[in-house]
Amino acid sequence: MKPSNRITLIVSLLLAVCLVTSAFGLHHLDQMRGQARLDEVLYIASPKAVKRLSLGYDGLLADVYWTRAVQYFGSKHALGSRQYALLGPLLEITTVLDPHLIVAYEFGANFLAPQSPERAIQLAEYGILNNPNDWKLYYNLGFIYYMELKDYSQAADAFARGSKVPGAHPFLRAMAAKMAENAGELQMARMMWITAYQSTLDRDIRANAVSHLRALQVDEDVSNLEKLVSLYRARTGHWPSSFSELEAMGILRGMPFDPLGQPYKLLPEGRVEVREPDKFPFIEKGAPPGYVPPPPKFLPSDRGA
Numbered sequence: 001m002k003p004s005n006r007i008t009l010i011v012s013l014l015l016a017v018c019l020v021t022s023a024f025g026l027h028h029l030d031q032m033r034g035q036a037r038l039d040e041v042l043y044i045a046s047p048k049a050v051k052r053l054s055l056g057y058d059g060l061l062a063d064v065y066w067t068r069a070v071q072y073f074g075s076k077h078a079l080g081s082r083q084y085a086l087l088g089p090l091l092e093i094t095t096v097l098d099p100h101l102i103v104a105y106e107f108g109a110n111f112l113a114p115q116s117p118e119r120a121i122q123l124a125e126y127g128i129l130n131n132p133n134d135w136k137l138y139y140n141l142g143f144i145y146y147m148e149l150k151d152y153s154q155a156a157d158a159f160a161r162g163s164k165v166p167g168a169h170p171f172l173r174a175m176a177a178k179m180a181e182n183a184g185e186l187q188m189a190r191m192m193w194i195t196a197y198q199s200t201l202d203r204d205i206r207a208n209a210v211s212h213l214r215a216l217q218v219d220e221d222v223s224n225l226e227k228l229v230s231l232y233r234a235r236t237g238h239w240p241s242s243f244s245e246l247e248a249m250g251i252l253r254g255m256p257f258d259p260l261g262q263p264y265k266l267l268p269e270g271r272v273e274v275r276e277p278d279k280f281p282f283i284e285k286g287a288p289p290g291y292v293p294p295p296p297k298f299l300p301s302d303r304g305a
Contacts, residue, residue: 047089047092047093047095047096047097048096050065050093050096050097051096051097058097058098059097059098061097062094062097062098062101065090065093065094065097066094066098066101066104068090069087069090069091069094069104069107070107070204072084072086072087072090073087073107073111073204082115083115084111084112084115087108087111087112087115088108088112088116088119088120088123091104091107091108091112091123092123092126095123095126095127095130099126099127099130099131100130100131102127102131102134102136102137103200103202104127105123105124105126105127105136105137105140106136106140106200106202106205107202107204107205108120108123108124108140109124109140109141109143109144110196110204110205110208110209111204111208113143113144113147113148114148117144117148117149120144120148121141121144121145124137124140124141124144125141127140128141132165133165133166134165135162135163135165135167135168135169135172136199136200137162138158138159138161138162138163138165138168138172139158139159139162139169139172139195139196139199141158141162142154142155142156142157142158142159142162142172142175142176142179143155143192143196145158146179146188146192147189147192152179153179155175155179156175156176156179157176159172159173159175159176159179160172160173160176163176169195169199171191171195174191175188175191175192175195178191186216186219186220189212189216190213190216193209193212193213193216194209194213196208196209197209197210197213211280211281211282212282213259214259214260214280214282215280215281215282215283215284217258217259218258218259218274218280218283218285218286219283219284219285219286221256221258221264221272221286222264222272222273222274222285222286223285225252225256225264225266225272226270226271226272228246228251228252229246229266229270229272230270231251232245232246232249232251233270235249236249239268239269239270240266240270241266241268242266243255243256243263243264243266258274258275258280258286259280260276260279262274262275262276263275264286272286273286273287273288274286274287277291277293278293280293281293
């Protein structure tokens with residue numbers, strides 16, 4: 001081997017070793033901060049600065065920061081937190097290092113958007129800029145506008161843009177039209193969460209979608225049951241003591257059950273509640289007055305899992 005080639009090889013190996021050491025050093029420093037109760041601060045919070053330090057090994061550092069993002073979210077969730085100050089910066093660093101990591105944009109739409117919808121929109125638009133032919137990113141953008149900001153015109157625009165992408169999900173065109181027609185319906189929200197579930201393999205995002213779908217079903221069930229209970233009272237002049245009284249009058253067919261198979265509770269004043277509200281963290285109806293739900297529990301997932 002020529003001396004010049006040997007020197008090049010040695011320098012390349014040293015650079016690779018330095019990069020690996022730096023990457024895991026950054027990861028370790030972040031973990032140390034977390035252990036010291038300073039986990040809401042990153043030593044290097046600038047995505048551009050991290051990219052410059054990567055020395056061209058963007059993919060390796062993207063893996064490190066993506067792992068850090070899901071571990072951070074999972075650990076905060078396990079402690080019952082509803083605030084994730086580092087989630088936005090971690091996802092932004094990850095996607096600057098690897099702009100084609102689609103699951104990071106999906107994660108942002110589902111878990112960053114509820115606390116910081118504007119930041120989640122910026123993340124989604126960055127994903128679209130770098131992946132213009134991935135319809136899921138337009139869906140994520142419309143999802144944030146619809147679910148978090150109730151901005152139906154912007155949601156319709158995002159869905160319409162996505163519907164023009166080759167191979168786009170046919171729901172996008174239907175959702176764009178529905179937004180212009182009547183965006184606030186329960187069925188629209190249900191369709192959104194079903195699409196969110198079907199369009200990803202990430203188990204956190206799927207679990208989140210399932211929890212929301214169950215909550216929507218409870219909200220619909222409780223509304224319908226309370227209407228039937230009011231109908232019974234209008235006919236008899238008193239509240240029923242059980243659902244069987246509604247069955248006897250032909251108002252209701254069979255005992256009503258929640259999405260997890262537990263029978264609904266009928267209270268003396270005509271209220272209908274679920275028996276275990278902790279299992280439905282997103283319900284708006286069916287919980288006791290003043291009830292504060294615990295944060296939903298999700299398991300951290302691996303990259304692309």
